[in-house]
Amino acid sequence: MAQVLKKDATQEDWDRSKLLASLANAGVAAEEAEKVTAEVEAWVVAENANGPVPSTAIRAKVTEVLQPGNPDAATAYSGWVKPE
Numbered sequence: 001m002a003q004v005l006k007k008d009a010t011q012e013d014w015d016r017s018k019l020l021a022s023l024a025n026a027g028v029a030a031e032e033a034e035k036v037t038a039e040v041e042a043w044v045v046a047e048n049a050n051g052p053v054p055s056t057a058i059r060a061k062v063t064e065v066l067q068p069g070n071p072d073a074a075t076a077y078s079g080w081v082k083p084e
Helices: 016-025 030-050 055-068 069-078
Strands: 003-005 011-013
Touching: 003 055, 011 055, 011 069, 016 030, 016 055, 030 055
Parallel strands: none
Antiparallel strands: 003 011
């Protein structure tokens, strides 16, 4: 299982449902969210060979994947902040 390094320096298992939920919260359509999640998940698994992947790197990768086809969604996702 791929590991994610969170901002608080803790690690947790990669959970694709978290990315799907955050994309939905940013207004990304379900079909597009699934495609983006699949691409980012493959990247996370590959990057995990070098150790846990920082959540900030995952966020940047999601924005990068969204940008060419849906720049509005990329902006919405990169600016979305999880409520406390």
